[in-house]
Amino acid sequence: MKQDIDAAEIASKRFGQNFLKDRRYVDQIIQAMPDDDLPVVEIGPGLGDLTSALVQVRNVTAFEVDTRLCKRLQIQFSHTRGSEKLRLECGDVLKYWEAGSLLEEPYHLVANLPYYIATRLVLKALHDPQCQSILVMMQKEVALKFAAQPGERNFSPLSVLASDSGEACLCFEVPPEAFIPSPKVTSAVLSISKERTLEDPAFERFLKIAFAQPRKKLGKNLENAFDKGAIRHALYAEGIDPLSRPHEVAAEHYHHLYTILKKDLKDGKRESESIRHKR
Secondary structure: OHHHHHHHHHOOOOOOOOEEOOHHHHHHHHHHOOOOOOOEEEEOOOOOHHHHHHOOOOOEEEEEOOHHHHHHHHHHOHHHOOOOOEEEEEOOHHHHHHOOOOOOOOEEEEEEOOHHHHHHHHHHHHHOOOEEEEEEEEEHHHHHHHHOOOOOOOOOHHHHHHHHHEEEEEEEEEOHHHEEOOOOOOEEEEEEEEOOOOOOHHHHHHHHHHOOOOOOOHHHHHOOOOOHHHHHHHHHHHOOOOOOOHHHOOHHHHHHHHHHHHHHHOOHHHHHHHHHHHO
């Protein structure tokens, strides 16, 4: 009980910290990891509960932005010094990513991510050529957007990007009471087995336009940046019903639409000018 009280007092709202304390879910994460010997990157090790399990089976590089927790982790894992079992990096993982890949060798990302930045971190991993797979805890609502299939309500730009990179699925849900402090939402563990690395920022901008207002027709959203005639031609060429809404169109169609229309996305200036004109 005292350990639980200490964890609740340590948790920082600034860093969105909710510590996973239920060992059953830690074990399920370990069991869901790819069956190989690649090293693991953990983002936000927190109090080290998942880290302790990870170092039993892999070499781990952990990135922790909270200097208070870094000091605790350095003491907690002092027995790993001089070995390859754990390398602790104290600092903002996004700044490490600015220099390139998080590791100079292929790795798997396994982590309990802070809710407020989870989407951004997953997208960074999808862009990192050294990252081979993603196994992360995040808000269930966001995980569903990555794993959704065409036609499902949650199908979104995140769904398209995840399917572009590989195969995404929800492994299992985790209730609020498994954390200290308990979040107000249900969590889920998302798995993405990467086959390709995302490399086209312009396509991502295109998706944001296409899904700008999910309840509107796809063609109507595209009118914010493209000529109506070009849109009609592209939809007809792809055999897409003009009345279709964004979540009803398969991922591969978005690539074909982008190929047809991307001449209008060659530079951000032209795109922004088009959007302002439509307003």
